[in-house]
Amino acid sequence: MVWERDTKKVDTKEIKIIKKKTKRSDPRNLIIELENMLPKFLSHTSNIVNQYATIKCLKESLTTNEALVHMDFSENYSYKYSEEVQSMHFGGSRGQVSLHTAVVYLKNDSNATQSYSVCTASECTRHDAAAVWAHLNYLIKFVFNRSSQINRIHILTDSPTSQYRNKYIFYILTQLRNEFSDLNLVTWNYQEAGHGKGAPDGIGAVIKRTADYELKCHQDVGDFDAFVNIIRRNIKNVEMGIIQEHEIKLRELMLPKDIATFKGTMTVHQVIWAADSAYLEFRKQSCFECISVACKHGKHMRFFKIYNTPIGSTMENVKVIPENKRIKVLSDVTIRYANTDDPMLHDSTPSTSSLRSIRHSWANKCFINNYTKATDHEKEFLDFLKKCEDDDDDPLSD
Template sequence: MRPKHISVVKFSNINTCLCQRHQNMVLKLKALTSLGIPTSETPDVYVEQRSDEEIGEGIVSISEEKIKFSERKRVDVEKKGKFFKRMKIVSVEKKLTEFRKHIHRVKEQYGQSRRLKDILPTTHAICHMDFAENYTCGFAEEIQSAYFDKNPNAVMLHPVVIYTKDNEDEVKVKHKSQVVVSDEWSHTSLTVFVIMKHVVKEVKAVLQNVEMKRADFFSIVAHHDTIVPGIKASWLYFEAGHGKGPCDGVLHTATIQSTDDFFQWGKTQENSALRYIFVPKSQCTEALEELSNLVGKHVKGTIQVHAVISLGKGIIAVRNTSCFCDKCFIDGQPVPACDGWTVHQMSETNIQVTELMECNKINTDELHQVNRYVAAIYESRWYVGQVSEYDKDDQECNINFMVAGKTLSNGLRNHIRFGYQVPTYCAHWMSR
């Protein structure tokens, strides 16, 4: 029986996948309101209606005894000429400037998305896509040990909405919804690379001479003309936490027991407008060799970049926000004409990942023996340790690392799946 003072959950009042920056600002506004400082209902309105000076004056008027803010932040700590990462409680810095930029990027990206749909040429297609959740398949009746299964059947869903126009004079664009089904769990660039190869085939079926605007990675955009001849690409994405769109409303609920079951169920939905595409995990593994040749240099400030266009021959142009003005979008081609674009030459050096993996093949059974010494990389630093436990079924080992007289920061528990035998010994040993 439910106690009378316990309320039933109302799903209409539940909001998920909210923007972290906005929610943090909402909590701060609630704190200011409780202290008698006038605020607004939404963070956007509050910041847009007031200058930084006006907001600062209101906060300064509060006595220090009434308001104390602190947050945990990972900082660099210097000791004997060396820097270490440590978790410390530091004072909260002003976030207004960052939040204003965040709001600007949100509005700018949505505005440019609408503009691109309005001026979309008939030879172009827009692919709006994103990962959905990884769904774990369960059974109505299962034995107790199934609860502890390390590798349960799971389904990865990746909705895609393709926008096209038959006539440039049309006001509205046509859309075609698809769902990519896969047993690959990882949401990595490799997975997206394989998915996009299937999406390209679907776009070609809709448009014969398509020049696709699509989400992609720096190196693939730079060399896209060699990967998919005849199709040009650019990378345009929404601000973090604000990428919800039609592709998030494509899916519904179904009871499925495996990835293949879900795909077979999708094919039986004759009245559905969705098209289901199956991408097996094996294709993601096979794509490693193709993708390994496209590894280029890093672009500084990647987290701020929201637009990447290809200029051909391994050259890209990046910008913090998208732009489809008359100068930057000429005859259906993106051009870095406005202020804010920067051009980067991606590295011509090809890193043969597959060859490197072949050279570094090791006997894992021998390596994972208890008391063996191994080395691992964490945050670009090498750590030498000793295997204390090894689970052969899960291919995981527990390692005690040697670190200059101190344990790893935060007492981090390290699990690695591979390592290299090290013939060196450390003068000082500290267990976790």
């Protein structure tokens, strides 16, 4: 029995489905297929074991200037009423609240590791990078309010590319110090795919179960304010924060439109930002023994350039053709030339200047993929390049 992808026709559309199929094969083919699958399986297992062991070791060895933030989005909670009419079950009548849960680990005054439960709720149900940035800012503020000695933060999440593991999150890492000047080091650690459950999921379960219990006691949970009040009244050991929709939209405006993609994102399990470095370091597994240097345990992947501002990031990510991959753009251009002794350039009236259409080879030049998406700064830069090209195309312009 094997699981396979298949297509299913629904009306006029085809959709992709997963279904179980029975296959017959020779023993030799089965052995070959198993051998082909083993490297990927062993690599997957190695990531699972390393991430769990490394994070456990980090919790036990936290110092007073370090904090570990384990966070995850919980499934949205749907508003409910103790008594509902039938039409409430259909359409968009039932609203939702987004829940971002986290467990923060800090060292207390007696040098013992202490955990704090935090949940940030929002009427905006987005779970993209802009929403992550808004929720993360609240968590970092919570950390600094608990301890003024913190200057290193380690973040632990699961690894969905739509939420935590993408180029926008990598950029956000480089911008945190703009608001939190005490930060000297931030690491973002990813659990292996399919193995991301942890303590934050328990916080989400407790919050939802509490709201449902109040519902059984004829307490309506029909809007955002009612939900927050119920949680704050019944759960005292969970810090409840509120993220407004405008905060998420503000973060979205702060994200550059064209950020260079890191090749190998799906294999990244640790990203390190340091205040004294001009590069992000990407690793295929987490390692906290080699924080200040490139990992000596074979987990290092590569470095990636850091840009200080959104404008700098967008402008520096202009696509440049490498010298070893030079291309030639051939186009019909018109140039003016003066009289010359070269007989190949003479026409029927050699005493006068004339115009001739030739094939011109362009050297490598920077270009931006989409001019319509360019900002005002980028457009000024492109117009400047175009003016320079126009001047170069006319040799008699001087």
